[in-house]
Amino acid sequence: MRNILKTSVALLALAIATPSMAQEKVLGLAAIDLQNSFFVRMKEAGDVATSDYGVKATWQSAEGSLEKQVGIIENFINQGVSAILIDPIDKNAVVPVIQKATAAGIPVITMGNKVEAGENYSTLYPDYENMSMVARAIGASLGGEGEVALLVGSRGNFVSDTREKGFLDTLAKEYPKIKVVGIEPTNWDAAKATNAAQTWLTTYPDLKAIACISDSLCLAADSVASTMGTDLIYGGYDGDAEMKELIDSGKMVIDVLTGAYRVGYWNIAVAARLANGETGMPKDLYMPTYFITSDATAEKLKAAGVTFDYISTEKAAVEAKNYTEQLGPKLPASAMTAGK
Template identity: 35%
Template sequence: MKRKMPFLMLVVSLFLVLAVGIGAVGAQDAPLRIGLVQLGTDNPFWIAQVAGGEEAARRNGFELIVTSGEGDVTRQVEAFEDLVNQGVAAISINPLDANAFGPAMEQAAAANIPVVCLFSYMDGCATVLGFEERVNGSLVAQYAVQLLTEKYGEPRGNVAILLGALGQDINTNRSGGFTDVLANYPNITVVAAESTGNWEADKAVALTENWLTAYPDLDLIYGLSDSLTVPASDVLRRAGREDILLVSYDGTEVGLAGVADGSLRSTVALLPQYNGFWNVYAAYLVATGVQFPATYYMPGAMVTTENLAGFQQLSVDLADNIAAFPFELPVGNIVADYGQRFSN
């Protein structure tokens, strides 16, 4: 049963794609044009997102116009308005500042151009796409509970959290999803949860050192970003406290390397290509009349010591053979499937 699910979903979504594709081609002679407005273009994460989006265009035979604000909200608004003037079929945008797009969104509405919003809500969005940061946080917690249970034979222990910048949504959700789950385990105590300022690595170092002094019986540290946990892992190694388990978030190159060498037990990979595919594919579907839910959040992939080999193969396939990647499947199924096929 478990193994058949992905196949069934593949068939269903292929059928959906095919049906929509035929409909679109039938309606118009020229290929549809979809606009994508990025935050910038020079970050590996953004580059990977665009690669996923271009694959969505290739598969479905539409033209993708990629623009960006290069970090400047005024330029982003201009890029957005240019796309409206070009009369694209739909726009997918990751706004630098959602408040700056009021008039631009009205222009799009007046031109009947649906807008897919990425990571931020704006008035008039056809749908809002984002990451399931809170769900991902709870996945990390479940894995942490598993690790503590392996250590003690029952779920108990002392946990500390390296927070990011207070007040940011990703900080609230990544930590909130984690503590929600731990609240169900009375013998697991969150002894400390402290901010690292603006996600600062040197603060993560100082906090970890101070925790080693203040809480000598610490069992596990959860850091909300690889940029915090990797420095923390160095502190633990230098102090000879590698018995303290580290679980992380982000799935960056240094984070995955940490899982590979065992200094981190897990991280959450956000699969930018997968996200980028859906950011653009959703705009295409909306343009062709498919109704999307008001919000559509994508989960990340838990990368642990156990499924690392599978995930590494998945990353290679995404880079080298994107045309064959099963983007239409839920990300959890893809990762589970790779995990089974490429076990360590």
């Protein structure tokens, strides 16, 4: 009996000294989907961040359905997770459920979206300014004239809408002779981008360029154009590794590195800090981005009057996976807000 008592006391001491599973911080993430290559990479680096920060994360895919995404968030609230991350399909439609979460004392991070829901945090990029530069690069490359098209995400998504507006506003103001012949919402689905590109190339034989608010859409469009024997130029956003050949060849005149790995790590890092009670972070957090192009393309754009700071594809490959050094737990909270 005495040995049993000693064992019980030892186990109790261990339980007090060691946090239980119930005490472990758990993050709930409601993604748009987890099939797109960008989201797959986000999760991969996000899982590294959970290890670095000593938390767990539950990733759930809404599969492009707003109704399903709201249901996922409701479940996270009921489970009492430590923080909720949302990549909103519709920035307005998720406001009530975000407010419900914050009322329950759960920090909410809207990823890549400025959502006005009161106490939520928004992780953002300088999307309008970046996509304006994409428009300038395409406009200058075309000599200020020609037909272009734009592949976007979904209506109501802050990132997609902001990038679209930056692109269109800049073309209208600075390149009035360029005609936008098509704008297609794809819900970040490469198959829909493929269908749109096929339609445009058939309907508009003089199409000269396609811009994309996400690189995977440009990659799908280029596959169609190559099959049809059509030469196009592109301007994109994300800095995906698959764009290297297009950038180095000059077919993609500019890309913007947010980096799926960096985005995934950064968002989990923000959520982990909030879940652990860290204070002092602003409601709007901006991540630094980079323009990517080749030296040859940069020289051509400079001759056409467009200049900007940029990195090569080789440098982009390094920066894309340098997330622990950029955003790890040993860094101060200011590292989370260095982009603006």
